[in-house]
Amino acid sequence: MIRYTLRRVVLFLFTLWLLTLFLFSLNYFFPGNPLTNMTGIADSSSEAYRLAAEQRYFGGTIIEQYGGFLQQLVQGNWGQSLVTERPVFEDGLTALGASLELSLLAMLVAFVFGAPLGIYAAIQQRGLLDRVIMGTGLSAYSIPVFWLAQLCILLFAVKLGWAPISSQINPLYDVPTTTGAILIDISISDYEFKQAALRDALHHLWLPVAVLAIMPLTMLMRITRNAMLDVLSHNYIRAARARGLSETRILLRHSIPNSMQPVVRQLGLQFSMLMSNLIVTEVIFNWPGVGSWLVKAIYERDYPVLQAGLLMLATLILFVNVAVELFHAWRYPQVRKELYAEH
Amino acid sequence: MSILDIRNLTIELETSAGVVKVVDKLSLQIAEGEIHTLVGESGSGKSLLAKAILGFINPRWRITADRLWWRHYDLLALNPAQRRLVTGRDMAMIFQNPGSYLDPNSKVGEQLRELIPAGELKGLYLRRKADRQTRAERLLHRVGIKEAKSIMDSYPYELSEGLAQKVSIAMAIAHNPKLLIADEPTTAMEPNTRAQIYRLLAKLSASQSMSILMITQDLTSIIPESQRISLVYCGQLMEAGPTNTVLTKPAHPYTEAMLSMSLFGQTAAPKTRLPTLTGAIPTLQHLPIGCRLGPRCPYARQACVNTPRLSKVKQQEYACHFPIIEVASDD
Numbered sequence: 001m002i003r004y005t006l007r008r009v010v011l012f013l014f015t016l017w018l019l020t021l022f023l024f025s026l027n028y029f030f031p032g033n034p035l036t037n038m039t040g041i042a043d044s045s046s047e048a049y050r051l052a053a054e055q056r057y058f059g060g061t062i063i064e065q066y067g068g069f070l071q072q073l074v075q076g077n078w079g080q081s082l083v084t085e086r087p088v089f090e091d092g093l094t095a096l097g098a099s100l101e102l103s104l105l106a107m108l109v110a111f112v113f114g115a116p117l118g119i120y121a122a123i124q125q126r127g128l129l130d131r132v133i134m135g136t137g138l139s140a141y142s143i144p145v146f147w148l149a150q151l152c153i154l155l156f157a158v159k160l161g162w163a164p165i166s167s168q169i170n171p172l173y174d175v176p177t178t179t180g181a182i183l184i185d186i187s188i189s190d191y192e193f194k195q196a197a198l199r200d201a202l203h204h205l206w207l208p209v210a211v212l213a214i215m216p217l218t219m220l221m222r223i224t225r226n227a228m229l230d231v232l233s234h235n236y237i238r239a240a241r242a243r244g245l246s247e248t249r250i251l252l253r254h255s256i257p258n259s260m261q262p263v264v265r266q267l268g269l270q271f272s273m274l275m276s277n278l279i280v281t282e283v284i285f286n287w288p289g290v291g292s293w294l295v296k297a298i299y300e301r302d303y304p305v306l307q308a309g310l311l312m313l314a315t316l317i318l319f320v321n322v323a324v325e326l327f328h329a330w331r332y333p334q335v336r337k338e339l340y341a342e343h
Numbered sequence: 344m345s346i347l348d349i350r351n352l353t354i355e356l357e358t359s360a361g362v363v364k365v366v367d368k369l370s371l372q373i374a375e376g377e378i379h380t381l382v383g384e385s386g387s388g389k390s391l392l393a394k395a396i397l398g399f400i401n402p403r404w405r406i407t408a409d410r411l412w413w414r415h416y417d418l419l420a421l422n423p424a425q426r427r428l429v430t431g432r433d434m435a436m437i438f439q440n441p442g443s444y445l446d447p448n449s450k451v452g453e454q455l456r457e458l459i460p461a462g463e464l465k466g467l468y469l470r471r472k473a474d475r476q477t478r479a480e481r482l483l484h485r486v487g488i489k490e491a492k493s494i495m496d497s498y499p500y501e502l503s504e505g506l507a508q509k510v511s512i513a514m515a516i517a518h519n520p521k522l523l524i525a526d527e528p529t530t531a532m533e534p535n536t537r538a539q540i541y542r543l544l545a546k547l548s549a550s551q552s553m554s555i556l557m558i559t560q561d562l563t564s565i566i567p568e569s570q571r572i573s574l575v576y577c578g579q580l581m582e583a584g585p586t587n588t589v590l591t592k593p594a595h596p597y598t599e600a601m602l603s604m605s606l607f608g609q610t611a612a613p614k615t616r617l618p619t620l621t622g623a624i625p626t627l628q629h630l631p632i633g634c635r636l637g638p639r640c641p642y643a644r645q646a647c648v649n650t651p652r653l654s655k656v657k658q659q660e661y662a663c664h665f666p667i668i669e670v671a672s673d674d
Binding site: 234238243244245253257261331334 | 430440518
């Protein structure tokens with residue numbers, strides 16, 4: 001397991017390194033001054049510009065410049081936005097907080113509802129509910145998220161008024177932003193109307209979470225159902241019956257844990273897909289996350305922000321995938337044998 | 344007194360080519376503590392028979408029998424839940440490829456512990472847990488595994504097939520069954536491991552008066568301690584009787600053919616044909632009428648288109664119109 005972990009971590013670091021190379025080279029391919037693209041300092045006669053050029057070894061070779069770039073990146077000095085002139089790293093962190101809140105909640109909802117529904121469908125195979133679940137699952141899966149989001153806003157926000165149309169919280173609630181994740185921000189602040197603010201935040205949160213969760217939910221449901229059907233046909237389930245174990249016990253101790261194996265493996269991939277949907281959803285719901293931040297930066301040619309957004313999303317996806325793979329290999333040990341013939 | 348009494352068991356399957364009698368009027372009796380060997384080539388319905396006894400029945404199979412009694416239970420009269428209660432308590436089964444019958448993602452110890460009947464444990468939670476552990480270890484000791492702790496801590500994929508089979512046997516005897524059905528338990532195992540498993544089964548049978556129904560493909564893999572043997576061909580019982588008698592003085596042409604095919608201590612001259620029956624095992628859709636061995640039998644005559652009745656000479660039963668042994672005139 002140690003060797004497997006090391007391999008994964010090395011792969012993770014290597015991919016990150018390639019990513020920094022790519023981002024670094026982008027600065028030279030973008031139109032304009034590479035240093036301005038990197039730091040967001042437009043005035044080339046200013047003191048700040050001179051300082052940045054010194055820090056990033058502009059004047060030296062390209063290798064030295066890359067070294068300076070890495071150094072500043074690690075130190076959290078990601079420059080400032082070309083448009084707002086605000087520090088990119090700090091803005092990015094709060095945006096990441098908001099995105100994480102939305103995506104993790106959506107993933108949780110998808111898993112909590114998707115897996116049990118899939119298991120139920122498998123047990124009731126070809127029953128009425130199986131058909132209903134799989135049918136709605138397929139149709140929900142086929143709806144693109146930008147359209148689904150707008151439909152949901154139209155129905156739940158405009159017609160029914162069950163949810164606000166957009167944003168994280170009513171601007172009347174003046175909650176200080178620390179992490180960007182609104183629920184955590186409210187909880188840790190000593191804001192006067194905590195309860196009311198929390199309620200309002202949840203009121204804002206549920207619709208984007210639901211929209212975002214639909215796609216992974218239906219996918220997980222289908223994967224779980226197939227995995228469960230596969231497990232149920234295995235010899236060891238029949239043998240467990242032959243040994244006289246109760247049906248409930250077989251389900252809880254043998255079929256469900258084993259059917260979760262391919263599901264866990266899929267979680268990482270589903271998270272990657274969720275991330276691309278996240279960008280769309282954030283833009284539509286005007287959610288102050290990395291996705292809408294990134295899209296705005298693309299519109300405005302805000303290169304430092306663009307790089308930061310790319311780096312954050314890519315790192316997040318990589319990290320989640322590696323974490324899921326490590327968990328998978330730790331929980332299901334025979335996987336390690338299949339991969340590297342080691343224990 | 345037989346504890347398992349099967350008379351004229353017929354299993355019919357619905358296939359695309361109509362209803363096929365896969366098992367045709369098969370009779371089988373097993374006495375308490377007896378090791379009974381059931382020999383049948385592939386397609387003989389021997390595994391179906393085991394499933395029918397245990398009650399793993401596909402709803403599309405049609406199972407009829409004059410008698411299917413286990414001790415004092417009429418298994419065909421019980422509903423599935425009751426039946427499972429009875430068979431789950433009294434019977435156990437081990438299979439070929441034992442590794443695939445163990446949950447790949449939980450440790451051997453966990454799977455063994457959950458099989459210890461809860462009724463036999465005493466005390467409160469922690470005490471029961473410890474009790475479970477010691478009982479599980481004792482089970483492994485009983486099947487001849489010495490390093491029980493390390494085996495319990497490993498996953499099934501880490502065990503060799505022989506070890507996995509021993510673990511399966513330990514699991515099977517966890518609730519002290521009265522009948523153990525072993526479906527080709529030593530296929531694809533080394534002779535040494537095979538001998539170990541046989542010895543283990545024989546010992547368990549003797550020490551706990553557990554009956555064993557041993558299902559094999561050919562006459563070379565018979566437990567030496569086997570008391571009775573039944574030969575099945577295409578779902579029909581060919582011959583049954585005490586193992587020694589059947590193997591030394593076969594009454595049925597099929598038994599004779601199987602014996603000559605097994606090449607016990609024989610040598611064949613180079614480049615001569617080995618003794619086999621002509622033809623091949625018929626497919627389910629093309630089963631012959633009458634005695635199903637008919638088309639392949641060297642002694643077949645016109646009478647063989649009618650299914651022969653089971654005749655009995657002393658302990659030996661056979662279903663053949665023209666048996667090999669000299670039969671007393673009462674036939």
